[in-house]
Amino acid sequence: MLNVAAADRNKEPILAVLRESVSVKKPLQALEISSxxxxxxxxxxxxxxxxIWQPSEYEHQYLHSIEAHRAxxxxxxxxxxIHLDVSLPHQCWxxxxPESFDLVVNINMIHITTMACTEGLFKGAAAVLKPRGLLLTYGPYGVNGxxxxxxxxxxxxxLRRSNPEWGLRDxxxxxxxxxASGLFLEKIAEMPSNNKCLLFRRESLV
Structure with missing residues (x-):
């Protein structure tokens, strides 16, 4: 069962944003991408x-750790x-x-993956979220360049020295x-250690 200090530090601030953003009473379905x-x-x-949470991960070593925490x-x-490659179309997930989740959560992934993963995250989230569903991303970001x-x-x-395709996204x-996928930035929440939570709402079809 793996543990990293950063996750212990940021789990409570992110939980506080979740409590403010989603119902804490009615039944919901959530997908965590890159758990x-x-x-x-x-x-x-x-x-x-x-x-009800559905964790997912690309790295197999982490799949075992997720299961250990679950047990x-x-x-x-x-x-x-489940094993999930976010760069692939959602049909491969x-x-x-489609439209089976109220919430998609993605923490500290965007800056350490390629743009194909970022684009796949938004396209996939838009497909699997219900109308008015919420995508929450957390991490460090650029602001206005x-x-x-x-x-x-x-x-x-x-990051860019490690991989030229990585780096903080604006x-x-x-x-x-x-x-472009029908997800609209609804809120930016300032977080500790110069991070932010970005909350994207899927547009309603009504």
């Missing part, structure tokens, strides 16, 4: 027991983790059906990509 170690979904499931905490509202503070500038440079770019 990592499983710490987030385990924590959220214990706090928001009205939500350790006896999480009956968390389904078995392990049998996930600027990255601040210096620690985020340094982080962006280190919120304006993500807004544009979202709108």
């Amino acid at each position: 990592g170690t499983g710490q987030h979904v385990a924590y959220f499931a214990q706090a928001l027991q009205n939500i 350790h905490y006896h999480l009956h509202t968390v389904k078995p983790a 392990e049998g996930i059906q 600027q990255i601040t503070p210096q620690s985020n500038v340094d982080f962006d440079h280190s 919120i304006a770019l993500l807004r544009s990509i979202g709108q």
Whole structure:
């Protein structure tokens, strides 16, 4: 069962945003894309027991960790983790059906994956979310072409040295990509350690 310090630090602030953004009473279905170690979904499931969670991950080592967290905490509202390549069309997402989720959560993925993954995230989320469903992304972002503070500038440079296709994405770019799929940036929540939560709402068909 893997644990990383960053997930322990940010799980409570992200949970606070979730509590403000989704119902804590009526039954909901949530998909977490890029669940990592499983710490987030385990924590959220214990706090928001009205939500049935579907964790997913690309890296097989993390799939085992997610299952370990699920078993350790006896999480009956968390389904078995599935392998998911977010860069592929949603039809390839392990049998996930269109318009089947109220919430999609994606934490600390966009800046450490290629643009194909970012574009796939928005296209896929738009397809699997119900009308008025919510996509929540968390991480560090650029704002109006600027990255601040210096620690985020340094982080962006280190990412691009590791892989030229990685790096902090600008919120304006993500807004544009979202709108192309029918997801509209509804709220930006400031978070600790110079991160943000971006909340995108799927447009209603009515």
